[in-house]
Amino acid sequence: MMNLKKSISMMMAGALIIFSCNKDEQVVAPTISNEALTTVQLQLVNVADGTDKPTAQWEQLLDNNGNPLPVDVSEANLNLKANATYTAKLVLLDKTQSPVFNVSDEIKERANYHLFFYQPLPTDQPLVIPNNYPTDQNDIYPEPIPTPIPAGSNLNLSIVITDHDNNSQQYPLGLETKFTTAAASSGWLRIVLRHQPNVKNGTYAPGSTDLDVGFNVKIQ
Amino acid sequence: MKTKSIFFSATFFLIAMTSYAQNKASNYIGFSAGVSTPLGDFSKTGTGSLNNWNNNSGFAKTGFAFGVEGAYYFLPKLGLAGTLYYSNHGGFSKADASKLGDSYTDAFGVDESTVKTSGSYSSINAMLGPQLSFPINKLTIDVRALGGIIQSLSTPEMTVQLEDNTSTLLKQKSSTASAFGWQVGAGLRYAMTSKLGLMFRADYFNSDGIKIKNENRSNNAGRMVTKQPMSWINASVGLVFSLGEK
Numbered sequence: 001m002m003n004l005k006k007s008i009s010m011m012m013a014g015a016l017i018i019f020s021c022n023k024d025e026q027v028v029a030p031t032i033s034n035e036a037l038t039t040v041q042l043q044l045v046n047v048a049d050g051t052d053k054p055t056a057q058w059e060q061l062l063d064n065n066g067n068p069l070p071v072d073v074s075e076a077n078l079n080l081k082a083n084a085t086y087t088a089k090l091v092l093l094d095k096t097q098s099p100v101f102n103v104s105d106e107i108k109e110r111a112n113y114h115l116f117f118y119q120p121l122p123t124d125q126p127l128v129i130p131n132n133y134p135t136d137q138n139d140i141y142p143e144p145i146p147t148p149i150p151a152g153s154n155l156n157l158s159i160v161i162t163d164h165d166n167n168s169q170q171y172p173l174g175l176e177t178k179f180t181t182a183a184a185s186s187g188w189l190r191i192v193l194r195h196q197p198n199v200k201n202g203t204y205a206p207g208s209t210d211l212d213v214g215f216n217v218k219i220q
Numbered sequence: 221m222k223t224k225s226i227f228f229s230a231t232f233f234l235i236a237m238t239s240y241a242q243n244k245a246s247n248y249i250g251f252s253a254g255v256s257t258p259l260g261d262f263s264k265t266g267t268g269s270l271n272n273w274n275n276n277s278g279f280a281k282t283g284f285a286f287g288v289e290g291a292y293y294f295l296p297k298l299g300l301a302g303t304l305y306y307s308n309h310g311g312f313s314k315a316d317a318s319k320l321g322d323s324y325t326d327a328f329g330v331d332e333s334t335v336k337t338s339g340s341y342s343s344i345n346a347m348l349g350p351q352l353s354f355p356i357n358k359l360t361i362d363v364r365a366l367g368g369i370i371q372s373l374s375t376p377e378m379t380v381q382l383e384d385n386t387s388t389l390l391k392q393k394s395s396t397a398s399a400f401g402w403q404v405g406a407g408l409r410y411a412m413t414s415k416l417g418l419m420f421r422a423d424y425f426n427s428d429g430i431k432i433k434n435e436n437r438s439n440n441a442g443r444m445v446t447k448q449p450m451s452w453i454n455a456s457v458g459l460v461f462s463l464g465e466k
Binding site for chain 2: 024028166167168195196
């Protein structure tokens with residue numbers, strides 16, 4: 001009986017020693033690299049007329065030191081027909097890499113925490129993409145959109161996102177959309193990509209902005 | 221399939237050994253402790269790659285096990301064995317936390333993630349099943365196949381904060397779930413006196429896994445463990461006390 005008690009005591013003592021060895025750890029893991037979003041292309045196809053394929057491009061390349069060059073909006077002009085419906089595709093490129101890297105594919109793989117927002121301007125509807133100018137003098141629109149937006153009639157364009165992510169509760173993504181025009185008008189289109197890691201809920205607010213670009217739009 | 225073949229092999233071995241029976245095995249109770257080495261997914265430390273995350277790797281470490289066991293022989297060589305063992309297989313090391321952090325940084329495309337870990341794999345398993353024993357002079361060879369319950373007392377916890385946004389905080393919680401498990405093993409008992417002996421054992425344990433709960437996983441991205449498979453092999457030594465007449 002003495003042996004039995006002794007062996008139990010020894011095992012309990014050993015266990016207590018090992019129990020006390022649990023350690024808490026904390027580490028910070030930084031990212032290795034990021035893509036640059038240098039070029040944004042809008043590629044549309046008229047649903048009723050396959051030969052009507054308007055495109056537009058917004059671009060900001062980097063110099064050899066990685067500093068941004070002036071924005072090139074010479075091709076950021078989208079000409080649409082009135083009272084038409086277009087399927088639209090957004091293509092994001094990183095032209096700092098060779099060959100050019102298609103960032104859209106990367107965004108699609110990471111759809112569960114990315115969300116594009118499209119803002120036709122001018123509009124009398126509540127803004128999808130908030131703007132606090134002139135309260136916040138730094139909150140200016142991306143080129144070629146003027147700040148503040150000049151008074152004028154609305155841009156008769158509505159945009160619906162048609163692709164979705166793979167979250168348990170699916171949210172829109174925004175690489176694929178449907179553009180619907182009404183009467184002739186002109187204005188601008190602002191596109192913002194929100195990066196919402198583990199906070200994507202379909203709204204604009206959570207997360208940070210990865211991309212903020214603009215286009216001139218003419219509907220005729 | 222692998223599980224079945226191990227069971228069948230063990231059963232065949234037990235039946236074959238009965239032909240070498242010499243004496244009647246005696247009922248006993250024993251206490252043992254030893255090293256417990258995790259195997260399979262439980263021991264793996266891979267995190268996977270983008271959209272192909274490894275949700276089974278357990279990062280378990282070589283630990284220890286101790287407990288009590290016994291057998292009651294209703295036939296000369298065939299008895300019913302029961303075991304009650306505690307096992308501990310450590311938790312996330314600093315290197316593990318760093319590896320997990322890298323995976324969440326990549327998974328969510330953020331500049332950095334901060335990973336905090338604590339706790340360890342700690343469990344009790346209670347098993348019951350047939351044991352065949354073959355006494356040869358002072359030695360007794362035991363082989364057995366048992367089934368039962370594993371009750372987790374704790375599993376490692378982890379919180380991950382993406383960049384500096386506290387609302388992104390995601391958490392893998394410590395689990396106290398239970399699950400079915402099975403065990404096969406062999407042992408050697410050496411009788412020092414008519415009542416006291418030494419025991420040497422090797423036992424393989426397997427469970428498909430216990431449930432793991434996670435909190436604040438708003439978006440499907442990154443590694444998320446919802447069920448942790450567990451398997452290990454114990455090598456132990458202990459004391460046995462014979463009960464009743466041999």
